[in-house]
Amino acid sequence: MHDFLTGPLFWIALFVCLVGSLTRFVLYFKGLSWQLDRVAYTTYPQAGAKGAFRSIYKWLIPFGTRGWQTQPFITLGFFGFHLGVILVPLFLTGHALFMESKVGFHFFTLSVGLGDFLSWTAVVAGTFLLIRRLVLPEVRILTTWNDIFILLISIAPFVTGLLARYQVGDYGFWLNMHILSGEVVLLAIPFTKLSHVFLFFASRAQLGMDYGIKRGGMKGTKMAW
Amino acid sequence: MPQGIYCNRQTINTPDEVNKLLSDTSGNNYYQEMKDLDVDRDLLWKTIEKTCKSRMRTWLEICAHCGMCADSCFLYEVNGRVPEQVPAYKIQSTLGEIIKKKGNVDNAFMRRAMKVAWAECTCCNRCGMYCPHGIDTGIMFGYLRGLLYQQGFVPWELKIGAGMHRAYRAQMDVTDEDFVETFEWMVEEYEDDFPGLTVPVDVEGADIMYTVNAREVKHYPEDLAEAAILFHLAGENWTVPSKGWEQTSLAMFAGDWAACKMQVESVYDAMERLKPRRMVGTECGHAHRATVIEGPYWAGRKNGLSPAPAIHYVEWLAEALNTGKLKVDPEKRIKEPVTLQDSCNYIRNHGLKKATRDIMSHIVAPGYFIEMAPNKEHNYCCGGGGGFNGIGKFRKERNIALIKKRDQIIDTGAKLVIAPCHNCWDAIRDLEEEYEIGIRWSFLKPLLIEMLIIPDHFKPEE
Numbered sequence: 001m002h003d004f005l006t007g008p009l010f011w012i013a014l015f016v017c018l019v020g021s022l023t024r025f026v027l028y029f030k031g032l033s034w035q036l037d038r039v040a041y042t043t044y045p046q047a048g049a050k051g052a053f054r055s056i057y058k059w060l061i062p063f064g065t066r067g068w069q070t071q072p073f074i075t076l077g078f079f080g081f082h083l084g085v086i087l088v089p090l091f092l093t094g095h096a097l098f099m100e101s102k103v104g105f106h107f108f109t110l111s112v113g114l115g116d117f118l119s120w121t122a123v124v125a126g127t128f129l130l131i132r133r134l135v136l137p138e139v140r141i142l143t144t145w146n147d148i149f150i151l152l153i154s155i156a157p158f159v160t161g162l163l164a165r166y167q168v169g170d171y172g173f174w175l176n177m178h179i180l181s182g183e184v185v186l187l188a189i190p191f192t193k194l195s196h197v198f199l200f201f202a203s204r205a206q207l208g209m210d211y212g213i214k215r216g217g218m219k220g221t222k223m224a225w
Numbered sequence: 226m227p228q229g230i231y232c233n234r235q236t237i238n239t240p241d242e243v244n245k246l247l248s249d250t251s252g253n254n255y256y257q258e259m260k261d262l263d264v265d266r267d268l269l270w271k272t273i274e275k276t277c278k279s280r281m282r283t284w285l286e287i288c289a290h291c292g293m294c295a296d297s298c299f300l301y302e303v304n305g306r307v308p309e310q311v312p313a314y315k316i317q318s319t320l321g322e323i324i325k326k327k328g329n330v331d332n333a334f335m336r337r338a339m340k341v342a343w344a345e346c347t348c349c350n351r352c353g354m355y356c357p358h359g360i361d362t363g364i365m366f367g368y369l370r371g372l373l374y375q376q377g378f379v380p381w382e383l384k385i386g387a388g389m390h391r392a393y394r395a396q397m398d399v400t401d402e403d404f405v406e407t408f409e410w411m412v413e414e415y416e417d418d419f420p421g422l423t424v425p426v427d428v429e430g431a432d433i434m435y436t437v438n439a440r441e442v443k444h445y446p447e448d449l450a451e452a453a454i455l456f457h458l459a460g461e462n463w464t465v466p467s468k469g470w471e472q473t474s475l476a477m478f479a480g481d482w483a484a485c486k487m488q489v490e491s492v493y494d495a496m497e498r499l500k501p502r503r504m505v506g507t508e509c510g511h512a513h514r515a516t517v518i519e520g521p522y523w524a525g526r527k528n529g530l531s532p533a534p535a536i537h538y539v540e541w542l543a544e545a546l547n548t549g550k551l552k553v554d555p556e557k558r559i560k561e562p563v564t565l566q567d568s569c570n571y572i573r574n575h576g577l578k579k580a581t582r583d584i585m586s587h588i589v590a591p592g593y594f595i596e597m598a599p600n601k602e603h604n605y606c607c608g609g610g611g612g613f614n615g616i617g618k619f620r621k622e623r624n625i626a627l628i629k630k631r632d633q634i635i636d637t638g639a640k641l642v643i644a645p646c647h648n649c650w651d652a653i654r655d656l657e658e659e660y661e662i663g664i665r666w667s668f669l670k671p672l673l674i675e676m677l678i679i680p681d682h683f684k685p686e687e
Binding site for chain 2: 219
């Protein structure tokens with residue numbers, strides 16, 4: 001079981017995730033149309049790139065935009081959750097060792113304390129997002145079972161990972177569950193709302209180009225949109 | 226019954242057809258017939274397959290259902306924060322459902338979608354700035370309006386409005402002759418006060434080609450005279466086209482894209498014919514949006530530009546004041562608390578906030594200009610944008626929508642509101658009528674005329 005999860009299934013999940021995401025990313029931009037979207041994308045590449053860049057990086061900074069500033073609680077929840085789900089999979093020491101064994105190199109690693117902290121942050125913030133979904137009427141009306149499912153499969157690797165880390169019960173079982181749930185996330189990324197992992201950049205870039213080229217960027221406005 | 230006599234999928238193309246629809250008072254028969262109007266599902270789905278591409282599909286797909294757009298929507302705020310007014314819900318439950326069901330929706334669905342598209346969204350695009358994923362719901366509502374229009378599910382006044390553009394190339398039944406005659410007549414009225422004042426019609430190669438809103442011709446002709454006086458005092462070499470003078474587009478509010486193209490091409494034809502150095506449009510927000518921002522794309526111009534460079538009235542006025550072409554008498558500047566309405570169509574959607582602030586710095590004595598909160602790109606819609614002002618069926622909803630602007634104005638303490646946009650101006654007039662908060666409202670032109678230093682050679686001989 002463990003060999004299958006860390007062997008063939010790992011490679012399949014990684015392949016599907018990367019190829020699927022890349023394909024959709026390319027298709028997104030191929031599907032943009034100057035006439036339907038009413039944005040002269042190719043005529044003003046510089047203004048477009050400036051708008052796209054600003055639109056992306058401002059939203060990546062906590063409290064970098066008015067949207068983040070006006071809603072501090074969800075901003076903290078979002079960034080707490082996303083810091084965990086991005087940093088831990090890539091930079092946890094255990095993951096680095098696994099990566100080393102698979103591809104022969106690894107990125108820098110997080111200290112054990114920081115890894116624990118970020119994992120807990122992801123679980124706590126994820127739970128906060130789930131509760132928010134169910135409690136606030138303006139979010140509940142939008143919520144579908146799919147949203148809850150996506151959130152649960154995103155938190156699952158952290159819960160199972162922490163159970164394995166603290167060796168609650170059967171370590172081997174939790175480790176396998178942890179790997180499996182991580183691979184489920186990889187497989188889900190190109191086909192579900194998790195596609196926002198990469199489509200966030202595409203969509204923000206599009207709106208940034210729209211404003212940067214057509215709706216004020218070339219009039220000197222420096223909004224983050 | 227599939228197609229009604231008044232309410233159907235046909236476009237209105239001639240003055241007779243316009244009159245026929247107008248004869249149905251308040252659209253009573255029109256809306257009655259709409260209850261039985263069938264949905265051409267094949268057409269609906271085919272249109273979507275052809276025109277709904279990656280940008281919008283992705284928006285609908287990756288919407289995280291986080292609800293962060295809720296607080297950005299003034300209609301959500303003034304309607305008791307009911308969840309049905311959350312922008313993401315409004316679009317997912319209309320356009321989102323149509324796509325999910327591959328166009329397989331019924332009459333009741335379409336009528337609700339019509340209400341949401343025209344009475345629950347003014348296409349102000351504010352929510353787009355508050356979405357982490359950059360989802361611009363206002364753009365999607367514009368698109369949805371096009372689908373609804375194509376199926377005949379469009380408010381009566383906007384069906385007429387789009388028809389007016391098709392029949393007259395103007396939003397009202399104002400002919401080219403009416404326009405020129407009215408302009409000339411109004412200028413004559415002021416000739417004695419401003420010797421040499423004229424309205425140069427169809428002059429080739431002028432520095433400025435001026436375009437207007439047909440309402441000015443029909444209901445506020447003094448606005449035309451004021452424009453002429455200001456160009457005259459600024460020493461501008463200007464002209465108006467006898468054809469292609471109408472800058473507005475109710476067709477844009479209606480979602481009649483073919484009529485949008487016809488209308489804007491009439492203005493572009495005038496540009497090609499008269500070859501002005503640039504075009505200046507009147508104090509209207511959506512007219513600028515239609516002719517300058519969106520129009521080039523409707524007309525198939527890949528560079529996104531009109532044939533001649535085109536600017537908004539506030540850009541011209543700011544330039545005239547900044548360069549000293551027009552000089553304000555400091556004694557006559559506004560010396561009372563005054564605030565400014567930022568039009569969504571050219572502030573949020575075209576970045577012209579500096580021009581209007583420059584103007585305020587010239588015409589208001591220091592310390593009297595009070596910004597609304599929030600302002601500039603973050604300002605709220607006046608409450609009547611996107612066609613909302615003109616729809617009788619949704620008047621009650623529109624009046625509720627005015628509450629946000631009412632409260633914003635009250636909070637400034639100002640008794641004078643400057644609104645360089647026809648739609649905003651109307652909405653602010655209506656909110657005073659409805660809520661009586663004791664304010665006055667004005668375009669820029671009449672204020673400027675009262676406070677300019679008029680050089681001696683422009684004055685009448687004693």
